[in-house]
Amino acid sequence: MTVKTKTASGYGLRVSDHRVDESGDSDKRSPTARRMRADAVKNRARILAAAEEIFATEGVSVPIDRVAEKAGLGVGTLYRHFPTKEALFEAIVVARLETLLETVKAQREATDAGEALFSFLRAIAGQASAKRDLFEALGSAGIDIKSQCSEMMDEMKRNVDVLRQRAVDAGAMRSDVSTEEMFGLVMGACQASEHAGSEAASQRMVEIVCDGLRSPTATPLPGRTS
Amino acid sequence: MTVKTKTASGYGLRVSDHRVDESGDSDKRSPTARRMRADAVKNRARILAAAEEIFATEGVSVPIDRVAEKAGLGVGTLYRHFPTKEALFEAIVVARLETLLETVKAQREATDAGEALFSFLRAIAGQASAKRDLFEALGSAGIDIKSQCSEMMDEMKRNVDVLRQRAVDAGAMRSDVSTEEMFGLVMGACQASEHAGSEAASQRMVEIVCDGLRSPTATPLPGRTS
DNA sequence: TACTATACGGAACGTGCGTTCCGTTTGTCA
DNA sequence: TGACAAACGGAACGCACGTTCCGTATAGTA
Numbered sequence: 001m002t003v004k005t006k007t008a009s010g011y012g013l014r015v016s017d018h019r020v021d022e023s024g025d026s027d028k029r030s031p032t033a034r035r036m037r038a039d040a041v042k043n044r045a046r047i048l049a050a051a052e053e054i055f056a057t058e059g060v061s062v063p064i065d066r067v068a069e070k071a072g073l074g075v076g077t078l079y080r081h082f083p084t085k086e087a088l089f090e091a092i093v094v095a096r097l098e099t100l101l102e103t104v105k106a107q108r109e110a111t112d113a114g115e116a117l118f119s120f121l122r123a124i125a126g127q128a129s130a131k132r133d134l135f136e137a138l139g140s141a142g143i144d145i146k147s148q149c150s151e152m153m154d155e156m157k158r159n160v161d162v163l164r165q166r167a168v169d170a171g172a173m174r175s176d177v178s179t180e181e182m183f184g185l186v187m188g189a190c191q192a193s194e195h196a197g198s199e200a201a202s203q204r205m206v207e208i209v210c211d212g213l214r215s216p217t218a219t220p221l222p223g224r225t226s
Numbered sequence: 227m228t229v230k231t232k233t234a235s236g237y238g239l240r241v242s243d244h245r246v247d248e249s250g251d252s253d254k255r256s257p258t259a260r261r262m263r264a265d266a267v268k269n270r271a272r273i274l275a276a277a278e279e280i281f282a283t284e285g286v287s288v289p290i291d292r293v294a295e296k297a298g299l300g301v302g303t304l305y306r307h308f309p310t311k312e313a314l315f316e317a318i319v320v321a322r323l324e325t326l327l328e329t330v331k332a333q334r335e336a337t338d339a340g341e342a343l344f345s346f347l348r349a350i351a352g353q354a355s356a357k358r359d360l361f362e363a364l365g366s367a368g369i370d371i372k373s374q375c376s377e378m379m380d381e382m383k384r385n386v387d388v389l390r391q392r393a394v395d396a397g398a399m400r401s402d403v404s405t406e407e408m409f410g411l412v413m414g415a416c417q418a419s420e421h422a423g424s425e426a427a428s429q430r431m432v433e434i435v436c437d438g439l440r441s442p443t444a445t446p447l448p449g450r451t452s
Numbered sequence: 453t454a455c456t457a458t459a460c461g462g463a464a465c466g467t468g469c470g471t472t473c474c475g476t477t478t479g480t481c482a
Numbered sequence: 483t484g485a486c487a488a489a490c491g492g493a494a495c496g497c498a499c500g501t502t503c504c505g506t507a508t509a510g511t512a
Contacts, residue, residue: 037479037488063469074491075471085470177434181418185431188414192407205411208403212438263458263509289499300461301501311500 044081046071052092055133060089090149093137096127097152104159114172117163118210121186122203128190129202135187173213185209270307272297278318281359286315316375319363322353323378330385340398343389344436347412348429354416355428361413399439411435 036044050071054062064085068075082088103123110116128134137149160179167173177185189205196202262270276297280288290311294301308314329349336342354360363375386405393399403411415435419428 034488035480039479040489043489064471065469068491076473076492077490079471080489083471174434176430178422180421181427181431184418184421185415185434188416188418189411190414191417192410192414195406195410196404201407204402205407208400208411208438209435210438212434212436260458261510265509266459269459290501291499294461302462302503303460305501306459309501 040081043071043073043077046073047078047081047088048091051088055089055092056131059132060136064088089133089137093134094148094152096131096134097149097156100124100127101152101156101159104156104163107163108159112172113163113166113170114214117160117167117173118213120160120163121182121210122206124183124186125190125202125206126199128187129193129199132194135190177213182213185213266307269297269299269303272299273304273307273314274317277314281315281318282357285358286362290314315359315363319360320374320378322357322360323375323382326350326353327378327382327385330382330389333389334385338398339389339392339396340440343386343393343399344439346386346389347408347436348432350409350412351416351428351432352425354413355419355425358420361416403439408439411439 047067051067054067054070058066064078065075067088068078071078078088082091100123104120107116107120110119157179160182164173164179164182168175186206186209189209190202193202193205273293277293280293280296284292290304291301293314294304297304304314308317326349330346333342333346336345383405386408390399390405390408394401412432412435415431416428419431422428
C-alpha cells in the first residue's frame, strides 16, 4: 500500500495497546475484552469519517495532523485508534473493497456476461472517481498492498476474472487483456476525469475504455446467445 | 509540476550564480558570458543522463542524492547546475515534450485524420511508457506545470486539438471527448501497463483506448473521404 | 609553473511529517 | 460521589530530504 511518503516505510509498527481493532468494525468484540468507552467509540467513528473525506479529496499524502484536526481530535488520539497512518488508510480502503466485492458477486448471477463485466467496471469507477485515495491504492496495481487488503484484492481479482472470462467466451470482450490491465485502464480513466471533477465525466471515460475492451473485430462464437 | 514531496514547495528558488542554463541546452551561450569549463560541461551531461534514467525508473520522488550518486558527483555540484530539483526535472521533461511537439507538427501534414491522431497518441505512449516521471507529470493533468513546461504544454494542446478536431470531423473519433481527457486516458493506459513492464503492453493498452475513442456508432459524414 | 576563477564535495541546516510519550481529563462503576 | 482505568491532547522526537555553505581541487592561462 505504501503511502506516498518514503518516511512511512520501515519504521517498525508500534506494539502498544490497541485492543480496539480486534477483528471487524466498530463495536463487536470478543467477550474477554473490555467494552470500549462511549467517547472512544464516537471518536473512532469521527476519525474514520474525517479520514475518508480528506483522503478522498486530497489523496493519501495529506499529513495526518490534518485528519486529526478535521476530526477535532489530537494526533495522540488518532494513533490510539490506528497504530499507523497506513492502518487508517487500510481501514477505509477495506470498506470500499467490501462494497465492490459484493457487487462482483452479485454480477455473477447476471445472464448477460458482457453487461455483467462492464457494469462492474462502472461500479469501480463509481467508487473511485473523485476518490484519489482509492485509485492511488488500486492504480498502483496492488503491487504492494498489504495484509487484509491484499487478501481482498486477491479475492476480488479471482471473482472479476470469472466475469472477464465469461465475457470473453461470450464474445463480448477481447481476449488479450488481463484482469490487472483492465483495472489499470479503469483507474486511468478515473484519473483522467479527475480534473473535470464531475462524476459524469468519469463515467464517460470508463465508457470509452469499455468500448475499447469490446472486441470490435471478434464476432460472437456461434452457439452462444448472451 | 510539483515534485511529489511537499517539502519542495515554497522554499523560494535560489538566486545564486547559475550562469549555466541561459537559454537552450548544453553548450550554446550568449557571447558575453564566459565559456563553461570542460569538466563542468561533462558533469552537466552526466547529471542529465543520470536523472533521466532514475526519474524514469523510480519516479520523481527519488531523493536527489540518488541522482548525484548515480552521476558520480556530489549534491553540491548538482545544485550548481540546476538550482532546484524541480528545475532538473523540468529540463528533462522539456526535452521529451520537444520531441513530442515535433511529432504533432509532423502529423498535421498527414492525410488520414484519424490515423494522424491515433499515431500521435501512440507516440505519447512510446515516450511515456516505463517513464514514470513523464506520466506523473502529464497524468496529473499539467494542472500545476510551470514555466517552460506550461508554455510547451499549451502549444502541444493547441496542436493536438487541431488533430483531434480533424479526426472528429472525419468521423474517425467520437466528439464528446476533450483533448485533456484524451491525454488522461493515454496516461492511464501507460500506467496500467507499467506493471507488465513491456513496451508492447503499453502499446496494446493505448490501442484499446484508441478503439474506445473511435466512435463506434457515428458514421462518417457524407462528402468527406479521409 | 604559478595564479586564479571556476567547479567540486559533502557536512550541515531547516522543514515537514510520522510516531511516541506522558501529564491531564473523563467515562464508568460501585 | 469518589476512585481508577481508559482515553485524550499535544509537545517532543527522529528521520528523510531539499537546499546551502564553505573549504578544497582543478581547468585554463600566462
